[in-house]
Amino acid sequence: MVELQGYIDRIVFRNEENGYSVLCMKEGNKEEFLVGVFPDVSEGEYLTARGEMNVHPIYGKQLRVQEYEFTAPSDAASTLKYLSSGAIKGIGEALATRIVKKFGDDTFRIMEEEPERLAEVKGISMRKALEISGAVAGKRDLRQAMLFLQQYGITQNLGMKIYNFYQGRLYQVIRENPYKLADDIDGVGFRIADEIASKAGILPDSDFRIRSGILYVLEQATGQGHTCLPMDQLMQEARRLLGVEIDSMNDRIMDLIMDKKIVVKTKEDIQMVYSSVSYYTELTIAQMLKDLNIKDTITSDEISAKIKAIETEQDIALDDRQRLAVSEAVNNGLTIITGGPGTGKTTTIRTIIRYFEKEGLDILLAAPTGRAAKRMKEATGCEAKTVHRLLELSGMVGEGATSFGRNEDNPLETDVVIIDEVSMVDIFLMKSLLRALVPGMRLILVGDVNQLPSVGPGNVLRDMIYSDAFPVVRLEKIFRQAAESDIIMNAHRINAGEMVEPRPGSRDFLFIKRDNPGNIIGATITLLKDKLPNYVNSSTRDIQVLTPMRKGLLGVEQLNVALQEALNPPDPSKQELTVGSFILREGDKVMQIKNNYQMEWKVLNSYRMPLDEGVGVFNGDMGIVREINSYTERITVEFEEGRRVEYEFKQAEELELAYAVTIHKSQGSEYPAVILPLLGGPRMLMNRNLLYTGVTRAKSCVCIVGSVHTFQEMIANEQEQKRYSGLKDRIKEVYELA
Numbered sequence: 001m002v003e004l005q006g007y008i009d010r011i012v013f014r015n016e017e018n019g020y021s022v023l024c025m026k027e028g029n030k031e032e033f034l035v036g037v038f039p040d041v042s043e044g045e046y047l048t049a050r051g052e053m054n055v056h057p058i059y060g061k062q063l064r065v066q067e068y069e070f071t072a073p074s075d076a077a078s079t080l081k082y083l084s085s086g087a088i089k090g091i092g093e094a095l096a097t098r099i100v101k102k103f104g105d106d107t108f109r110i111m112e113e114e115p116e117r118l119a120e121v122k123g124i125s126m127r128k129a130l131e132i133s134g135a136v137a138g139k140r141d142l143r144q145a146m147l148f149l150q151q152y153g154i155t156q157n158l159g160m161k162i163y164n165f166y167q168g169r170l171y172q173v174i175r176e177n178p179y180k181l182a183d184d185i186d187g188v189g190f191r192i193a194d195e196i197a198s199k200a201g202i203l204p205d206s207d208f209r210i211r212s213g214i215l216y217v218l219e220q221a222t223g224q225g226h227t228c229l230p231m232d233q234l235m236q237e238a239r240r241l242l243g244v245e246i247d248s249m250n251d252r253i254m255d256l257i258m259d260k261k262i263v264v265k266t267k268e269d270i271q272m273v274y275s276s277v278s279y280y281t282e283l284t285i286a287q288m289l290k291d292l293n294i295k296d297t298i299t300s301d302e303i304s305a306k307i308k309a310i311e312t313e314q315d316i317a318l319d320d321r322q323r324l325a326v327s328e329a330v331n332n333g334l335t336i337i338t339g340g341p342g343t344g345k346t347t348t349i350r351t352i353i354r355y356f357e358k359e360g361l362d363i364l365l366a367a368p369t370g371r372a373a374k375r376m377k378e379a380t381g382c383e384a385k386t387v388h389r390l391l392e393l394s395g396m397v398g399e400g401a402t403s404f405g406r407n408e409d410n411p412l413e414t415d416v417v418i419i420d421e422v423s424m425v426d427i428f429l430m431k432s433l434l435r436a437l438v439p440g441m442r443l444i445l446v447g448d449v450n451q452l453p454s455v456g457p458g459n460v461l462r463d464m465i466y467s468d469a470f471p472v473v474r475l476e477k478i479f480r481q482a483a484e485s486d487i488i489m490n491a492h493r494i495n496a497g498e499m500v501e502p503r504p505g506s507r508d509f510l511f512i513k514r515d516n517p518g519n520i521i522g523a524t525i526t527l528l529k530d531k532l533p534n535y536v537n538s539s540t541r542d543i544q545v546l547t548p549m550r551k552g553l554l555g556v557e558q559l560n561v562a563l564q565e566a567l568n569p570p571d572p573s574k575q576e577l578t579v580g581s582f583i584l585r586e587g588d589k590v591m592q593i594k595n596n597y598q599m600e601w602k603v604l605n606s607y608r609m610p611l612d613e614g615v616g617v618f619n620g621d622m623g624i625v626r627e628i629n630s631y632t633e634r635i636t637v638e639f640e641e642g643r644r645v646e647y648e649f650k651q652a653e654e655l656e657l658a659y660a661v662t663i664h665k666s667q668g669s670e671y672p673a674v675i676l677p678l679l680g681g682p683r684m685l686m687n688r689n690l691l692y693t694g695v696t697r698a699k700s701c702v703c704i705v706g707s708v709h710t711f712q713e714m715i716a717n718e719q720e721q722k723r724y725s726g727l728k729d730r731i732k733e734v735y736e737l738a
């Protein structure tokens with residue numbers, strides 16, 4: 001660790017939101033640059049800073065500050081410099097000169113201890129003196145708080161958030177119940193709070209700790225997609241986390257129920273525990289779906305005649321199920337259409353659109369991801385947006401309480417809403433969508449119920465279908481054109497659990513047998529660089545490697561390292577940044593790994609003027625790193641449709657390399673070609689459902705590289721990862737079907 005001392009000569013850069021700054025420090029004639037989070041440092045202050053010395057390729061030597069402290073200005077000259085800098089609100093250069101002239105070396109002590117004496121200076125009223133004293137005290141409080149928080153290992157950045165939220169109450173919170181931080185402060189979870197609590201001497205069996213641990217287990221479950229957990233499982237996991245016995249948890253469960261933090265419902269003699277947010281989200285969805293599900297009274301003859309007319313006009317012959325789907329959509333407030341690839345969903349949507357157009361009704365189309373929306377637009381020839389955009393995301397707050405411009409107070413202005421790829425819609429997005437509709441509008445949900453469920457919590461499409469409360473049309477026939485595709489035919493075989501033998505002459509379902517990870521990676525790189533781009537007429541960048549796992553030689557993490565080395569190796573012209581365990585480099589393919597509703601994006605024209613702008617970058621969005629700027633500490637990523645987003649360096653953990661991504665994260669996306677490296681793996685993961693989702697992501701070509709045995713084992717493995725959700729039960733309850 002290096003220690004530097006000196007006056008802050010100037011603030012070179014400061015991000016006002018988080019206090020991240022570049023400071024120029026002077027001691028005599030020598031200048032040093034400090035970088036770090038300094039929310040409370042002003043020009044003219046005397047600082048002792050410690051940290052690591054780095055050499056920046058452009059800006060030279062700089063100290064990455066880990067801790068720092070102030071020395072109050074002790075003589076007239078340094079006090080004048082400090083006060084003239086504007087560090088204290090209400091004091092400018094002229095006033096600073098008068099104050100220092102009057103009190104000399106004693107100025108700083110007087111400001112802190114006898115601030116009323118400032119009124120002795122010409123031009124300072126007693127009111128102004130008190131205002132200045134308030135500003136001095138505010139600065140002192142912030143510093144004290146930061147020093148206090150430092151003892152608990154809390155970084156400056158987090159310290160600022162804590163201070164802003166609790167102000168003077170923070171001492172009490174930290175000493176008595178630091179677990180409150182996990183409730184109140186974004187970025188603090190149970191683990192950080194628990195670490196602080198142990199430093200504050202809070203006992204492992206404290207009530208607060210147990211409550212917080214139980215909520216943490218539920219929150220983790222939500223992160224994995226569950227909206228609830230069986231009581232036993234919750235207790236076991238909490239016991240493992242907290243290291244306390246189950247007996248001591250029972251009372252805390254009661255407390256949490258009384259405090260309305262959790263809800264417990266019994267289902268087939270098993271107690272299911274929900275966080276209140278998940279429970280009430282599912283309940284509200286159930287009620288709103290019921291309100292929307294009204295039947296119209298148009299006669300089936302009338303509908304059939306109109307469908308016939310469209311078939312003639314468009315020169316197609318729908319099959320019976322497709323006709324049924326159209327007539328259900330016409331006659332119901334809510335209709336669900338589900339089917340696998342090539343079963344004519346898009347053709348049905350097109351007919352539905354035509355039907356309503358002829359009736360003079362307004363129609364809106366949307367899908368959960370940018371890619372799916374784009375595909376919907378291309379397939380129907382009508383405008384289609386992401387659901388977030390449809391609902392006019394305004395960029396406020398987080399999950400569960402996302403703020404949309406369209407809601408019950410300002411519903412969508414339309415007669416019909418059609419959503420594609422509904423299997424990807426989680427409970428929060430579904431609730432937001434329903435809030436923007438009013439009974440009397442028609443909602444048509446289209447998706448493939450056999451795809452993996454949404455990344456976010458819930459099992460919305462499946463729960464709705466299996467509730468048996470709404471009109472559902474299942475499309476099953478694979479049409480002739482689609483039947484020529486091995487991707488589609490094999491996908492259906494996989495879904496039905498039928499064995500698929502790799503067929504040597506296949507044009508779109510290729511199997512490259514390799515029996516060790518090194519050879520698999522080698523073959524994958526050859527496919528990506530040389531073979532596939534020409535074959536499917538796309539760039540390497542658009543071809544996607546999908547893998548079931550995160551860990552292991554063929555997991556996302558290691559594959560990305562190998563693929564980055566092969567496709568975007570180090571180059572003196574490319575800036576880099578180390579993010580956790582990987583290196584981010586200009587030109588890298590990356591993915592956003594959490595929903596960020598506040599992130600701003602812009603689409604620029606060739607003169608760098610904004611053509612379009614908005615907020616929101618979502619889990620699974622893919623882009624390219626365009627610039628890494630270590631001076632402003634920002635990374636520019638360009639997402640699909642030219643949306644450019646600037647990340648601060650510390651936000652880089654929202655990004656991951658995406659040369660390879662998990663099949664889970666690829667849901668709803670479609671790529672010209674997909675490469676699936678398959679060679680063993682945990683049985684829980686390696687199942688039919690996952691393989692089906694992976695294979696159906698490919699438009700023109702699937703390449704499986706690896707072991708036929710693993711491939712066939714996956715088809716045989718019906719065991720799905722259990723997802724606990726309660727929407728089906730809530731729907732049955734509101735319909736009194738339960």
Ligand SMILES: Nc1ncnc2c1ncn2[C@@H]1O[C@H](COP(=O)(O)OP(=O)(O)OP(=O)(O)O)[C@@H](O)[C@H]1O
Nearest residue numbers: 317318319340341342343344345346347479481482
């Ligand atoms: N009634 C029909 N008669 C003849 N061909 C049809 C009919 N319906 C759909 N098809 C054809 O079947 C193929 C698949 O249809 P479509 O694209 O509508 O299915 P999809 O379910 O949307 O597929 P995916 O999910 O793979 O996009 C297309 O080539 C389409 O033209």
